[in-house]
Amino acid sequence: MGSTNTNTTERRMFLPFQAVANFFKEPGGPKCPECASVIIDDACPNLDCPLKVTEWITRWCSPEALNIPGLGQPEAEQLAKLRLVLHPGELYGLSPGDWARIEGVSADQLDEIQRQMEASKSPKPSALLHGLRLPGVSASMAKRLIEEIGSIDSLQETKPKRLQEIDGIDEAMAFGVYRWFRDSVNKQALKMLDQNGFNFTD
Numbered sequence: 599m600g601s602t603n604t605n606t607t608e609r610r611m612f613l614p615f616q617a618v619a620n621f622f623k624e625p626g627g628p629k630c631p632e633c634a635s636v637i638i639d640d641a642c643p644n645l646d647c648p649l650k651v652t653e654w655i656t657r658w659c660s661p662e663a664l665n666i667p668g669l670g671q672p673e674a675e676q677l678a679k680l681r682l683v684l685h686p687g688e689l690y691g692l693s694p695g696d697w698a699r700i701e702g703v704s705a706d707q708l709d710e711i712q713r714q715m716e717a718s719k720s721p722k723p724s725a726l727l728h729g730l731r732l733p734g735v736s737a738s739m740a741k742r743l744i745e746e747i748g749s750i751d752s753l754q755e756t757k758p759k760r761l762q763e764i765d766g767i768d769e770a771m772a773f774g775v776y777r778w779f780r781d782s783v784n785k786q787a788l789k790m791l792d793q794n795g796f797n798f799t800d
């Protein structure tokens with residue numbers, strides 16, 4: 599803005615218009631530090647936000663989930679930023695050429711990651727559910743859901759009303775879980791994991 603030639607009076611007269619302009623420019627508070635989308639319900643609403651994808655991949659690889667310690671935060675961040683991965687299912691479809699684009703991964707580390715990814719394909723159902731990172735589903739909640747509902751496949755068909763009968767699940771979370779399974783990216787993730795040998799029926 600032309601601050602050099604603006605005297606005080608002009609500035610004062612301009613202020614209300616500036617306030618209106620700012621109001622329309624920033625429709626609602628804090629923004630995601632990664633992709634600048636306006637935060638809704640404490641989360642970035644952008645489906646392919648690299649920050650969100652990084653968090654999902656990091657959860658997936660954690661010891662309580664699929665246990666792939668070779669793939670850490672720095673690698674997850676790069677996979678997300680390069681848009682090589684949008685969900686954990688895509689980890690299992692990465693080519694050697696894709697991996698070559700990730701900085702700081704030696705051939706030995708890549709062997710280790712691939713060995714750990716292969717071993718991750720037969721997890722406990724609760725660990726797999728925790729890795730899918732449904733809203734509100736912590737490691738302990740994942741165990742409780744599997745105990746109560748039986749399998750991830752059954753959970754997918756469970757109505758919010760039934761979910762609300764479970765200790766620690768309120769209406770918002772029940773609908774959050776129900777909706778998670780109906781989201782297109784999540785459906786794609788489940789399909790790709792299924793194609794890579796993951797089992798959701800146990």
Ligand SMILES: [Zn+2]
Binds near residue numbers: 630635642644647
């Ligand atoms: Zn974002």
